[in-house]
Amino acid sequence: MPNTWLTGRFRLDVPLVGAPMAGVGDGRLAAAVSGAGGLGMVGVPPAAPGSWVTEQAAVAAASGRPYGVGLMAWALPANHAQFEAVLAVRPDLVSVSFGDCLPYVGPLREAGIAVAVQAGTTDEARAAERAGVDVVVARGGEGGGHGRADVATLPLLQSVLDAVDVPVLAAGGIATARGLAAVLAAGAEGAWVGTAFLGCSETTAPEAARQRVLDAGETGTAYGRVFDVAQRLDWPPEYGGRALRNTFFDRWAGRETELAADGTAQAELARARREGDFDTACIYAGQAVGLVRRQRTAADVVASFAAAGNLLSRFAAPD
Template sequence: MALSTAFTELFPVRHPIALAPMGGSAGGALTAAVSRAGGLGLLGSADGEPEWLAREVAVVRSSTDQPWGIGLLTWAIDRAAVDRALACEPHAIMFSFGDPTPFLDPVRRSSATLILQVTDLEEARRAIDLGADVIVAQGTEAGGHGSARGRSTLPFVPLVADLAGPIPVLAAGGIADGRGVAAALVLGAAGALIGTRFQATAESLADPATVKAILDGRGADTVRSTLLDVVRGSRWPSAYTARTLGHPHLDRWRGREPEAATDPQARLAYADDLAKGAIPPQPVWAGEAVDLITDVPSAADLVAAMARQAEEALTRFA
C-alpha cells in the first residue's frame, strides 16, 4: 500500500515524513539524506546565520536533487535572513515560534511552499488566515521548544486537521517510528514531522554525547521548563518552554524557577559549570518518545523503516 497523501503529492515526495528543522542537528547532510530517501528534509537554519546557511545549503545541493526546505525561528530572524534563505532556492520555507506576518510577502513572491508550525489553536487559526500551504501541529510531547499552553498531540492534531480543511497538516510531537506516522495519518494529518529520532542518525550534527544521552534517555526523564533558557541567558521568548532530558541545573532550581530568573548567580553558576565541563554544551532536547530510540541508523534506513512500519500498521488494522 502506497502512503499517498496531500503532503506527498504537494512536493512531491514518496513518504509522508518530514525532518524537523532542528538547530544544531539538522544540517545539510541530514537534510539531503532524508530527501534522497523520499521524505522532506528541512534544514535547521534557526536565525539564518549567513556562513552556516551557505555552508550547509552547499552540502544539500551537492547531495540531492529531491525537494528540501529551510526552517527558521520566527522570533529570531529579520527580513534579511528570509531573503538569504529564499536566495538558496529551497522548495519550502518553514516558520516556527512567533508571528510570521512580516516575512510572508517575499515567500509568496517565490516558488517556495510556505510551512507554518503551530502550537495552539489560536496559532492554527492564524496560520490558516495567513495562507499556509502546510501546517505543522506540534503537541507538547515534542522535544525542544513548544507552547507553554499547548495540548498533547493526540487531541491537538485532529482539531487542527478539522480547522485546516484541505490544507495538509503534519503531526509533530512524540513520533519516533512508523507506528507514530500511521497514527498521525489516522488522526487526520497528511504526514509527520519528526525531530528527536533524527538526532540519533549517522548524518546528524548532534554532539556524540547528546546522541548517547538520547539512546540512554527515557520519556519519564524529560522535563518541560523555561529554566535552562533563563540560566543560559537565551533570548527564547518565555511563551515557549522546552522539553529536555534531566539536567543538574533543573534539579538545582526545581520549584524555584522565578527566583532563578532574577538571581544573577544562576547564570554565573551555569557558566562556571559549562567552563569546567560539568554540564553538556547544550541541553539535550528530547521528546517523550525518546524511549523508542535505541540505535543510530543512517537517515535513509530510518526513513525506509518508518515508511514500511507505517504501511504495515495501517494494513494490519484496515
C-alpha cells in the same frame, strides 16, 4: 505507502519531514533525510548569520531532492539576513514558527516557496491559515525542543483537522511507523519528526550527547524555560523547551527569576556546553526519546517509517 499532499507536493517516498532542529540538524542531516525519501530540513539557530544559511542550504541541496529550512519568527526582526538568505537559495519548504509569521508568508510564497507554521493550539493553526500558509504543523506538547506544551498531539491534531482547510502535518511524540500510521489514519498528510533522528551520526551532536539520548527512557524529559533563561535567550515565554532532564534543570526549575540574575549559573552552563558536560548542558528531546534505542543512519530511520503503509493496509477494504 499512501500518497498524500506531502508526498505529492515534494515527490517523497515517505510522508515524513525531518523537523528543523537548530543546533543539531544542519545541511548534512537534511541531505541524508531527503536522500532517503523524506523531506530533510535545516534548523537555523537564532544568531546564525545569513552566510551560514547559504552554506548549509547548499549542503542540503546536494542530495538532489527537495529540502527545507526552519526559521524562528521571533528572531528574524533582529537578524533579517537569515530571511534574505532563504529567499535567495529558495528551498522547497520554509517553516516560520514561534512568533509573528505574517510578514514572511507573502514574500516566501511569491518566491515559489511552500510555507509551514508550527501551531501548538487550534487558535494558532487558524491564525496560520489566515496568514496564507501552505501547511499547518499541529505540534503537540510531547515534542522536543521549543514549542507550547498546552495540548498533546492527538487532541490537537483532531481539533486542527476540523478547524482548518489547508493540509495538516502532525508533530510531537512520533518516532516509529506506528506513530506515522496513527496520524495518517486520523487525517494528517504526514508526520514532522525530530527526536527519532537524534541518535543519528549525521547530526552535529557530540557522541556523548547521542549516547545520553539512547540511554534515556520515556519519562526522561522535562519541559520549561530553565535553559533559555540561563542562556539569556529571547524566546517568547509561551514557547518553553522540552529537553532531557538533568541536574541543572532540576536545580533551577521553579527558580527562573533567580536564575535570570545569576551570572555564575550562566557561566556554568556555557562552560558545560563547551566541555560536553550533559549533567549541566541541555539536550533537547521529546517524549518519544525512549523509543530511540540504538544509533542508526538517517536513511535507516526514514526506511523504518515506511512500514506505516503495511500497518494501514490491515484496514484496507477488500477487493
